[in-house]
Amino acid sequence: MDNANSLLRVENLQVHFPVLQGFLLQRTAGTIKAVDGLNFALQPGETLGLVGESGCGKSTTGRAILQLVRPTGGNVYFKGRNLAQMEGEELRQMRRQMQTIFQDPYTSLNPRMTVGNIVSEPLIVYQLAKGKEKQERVEELLKLVGLNPKFINRYPHEFSGGQRQRIAIARALSVNPDFIVCDEPIAALDVSIQAQVVNLMQDLQEELGLSYLFIAHDLSIVRHISDRVAVMYLGKIVELAESQTLYTNPLHPYTQALLSAIPIPNPEIEAKRDRILLEGDVPSPANPPCGCNFHPRCPYVMDSCRQDPEPFLQDVGNAHQVACHLVNSEQGV
Template sequence: MTTVNTSVESKTLLAVRNLKMHFPLTQGIVLQRTIGYVRAVDGISFSIEQGSTLGLVGESGSGKTTIGRTLIRLYKPTEGQILFDNQDLAHIEGEPLRQIRQRLQMVFQDPYASLNPRFTIGSLIAEPMHIYHTGSAEEIRERTIELLRVVGLRPEYVDRYPHEFSGGQRQRIAIARALSINPEFVIADEPVSALDVSVRAQVLNLLQRLQQQFHLTYLFVSHDLSVVRHIADRIAVMYLGKIVEIADRDELYTAPKHPYTRVLLSAVPIPDPVVERKRQRIILSGDLPSPVNIPRGCRFHTRCPMAQAICREVEPAFEAKEGREHYAACHFSDKVEQELLG
């Protein structure tokens, strides 16, 4: 008789420590002088357990895509560590980086821009396998056909071109391409934002099914808390280059400890019509400040409905709050519910 081990071992696959990505801001055409820095990612830390999904939310310009692009080393980070399976991606180059990069893939927001229109979808899906020499031409062709099936597309589509497909189908093709070299970690950067509402659920369901099937770990980026709710185990909320709150999904929705999270939650419709009628939307004043001139003290103070004098001077620490692994950066985190719930 075989014994089945039902205990779930959790292992940290990715641990990001104090990651910064600052882009130089230059002036002058010939002699370029650096006149400042765009602090797109400004000292963030988080970790993701193998097989789980971390949702990353925040408004446009908060630095979500820059995190994704830095994690897969499209950029060389300004500072910090990216520990993937205990190897620091931030500090390796050349062949070792190329080898480990195979284990991380990114699916982009716009399936119209991310698939080269001059190639057949078969060659687009096969390209990463050719780059990493994963098999003979025949084996790669077979796997391409198999991948089309896995993402719910007909194998006979293999020699067609991207323009023959809808947005949802293109995103399936992009997902097949990302999965072709058996990654362990997938960054999905707003994978359904550019799609019609009617096909969003199908693509989200596909991502969830693939996660189970291939034991994938996800970083799922979205500006919309209602999308992340369905897919994430934990959620990190980002504001102007920093994570301001991170918690287990249900905890974040029911007991947020940062006013910005509370504001984002107030925009999420509630399915129960009685509760929905009572929902009070909190509208933020002003625009997101520029990441070139980040406000001193708490970077959210220029728009925070709870700001006090101390917030303009002292940056709040990102510290543990009550609840499992719940962290937030706010001087008044224990007052968020009573102040903003009305």
């Protein structure tokens, strides 16, 4: 992976939230390590899938990259410039090149604004168009996402969930961004609509040269849209590889367990397949276990998993990175 020419480069990204006690005289009683040392890069025109259980830090990662949540530590380089060190107008201008699509189209659109006003708001904020030019741009964007431009004066409640998400996509595209954080953009949609929205996003990516960070928990959708996939567990990336490599040869026990939960549409194969059932609950990010974070639930746990320092991502060949003592010892890393 060529980090030097990356569109986005994340180095040791950390987002920690203090746990406060007391009503008037609040004191810090602990720290929730929502994101704890992420390293990855994203190339122009690439889609990186980010998967993991609820609460593992996926959405916080996306918000920290856009500086909607300020990182506790680490750096985020976009086109070679460190976003973590920017503030005010400088950061606002950089955000024009980075947009986001939120999970729930029912809450991410202002119900008091018309579709035209919603889609044109970024154009007004960045003074990109006004008057007739602005209206023509909005109509162009609605056509681009598969909506009738005559809907420009309608309100969000007059649309279905899939149509609302198309409006949100049009809003994100209005300022011609290079990079979009897609925060579970199809999770709130009907299954029959999900594929349509994903196909639309792929068409737009090819047409406009977009790069996506695609956050999701549906592994089958992630496989369909992603060039590479990163698997998160308790604030850390435990495996990162090209999509085909990860799905055909998962090395980390957590990744293997996630993939074993995907149903296979063949009753005979599904009946013979062995599921990997993880025992116990996900540890608290306020009090992560010593050693490897995954060792309390790992079916292959060794003494070194409990006693040695946490494993870091190691390249095991073919741009496949894994953070696991067992895998690294077998690979001789």
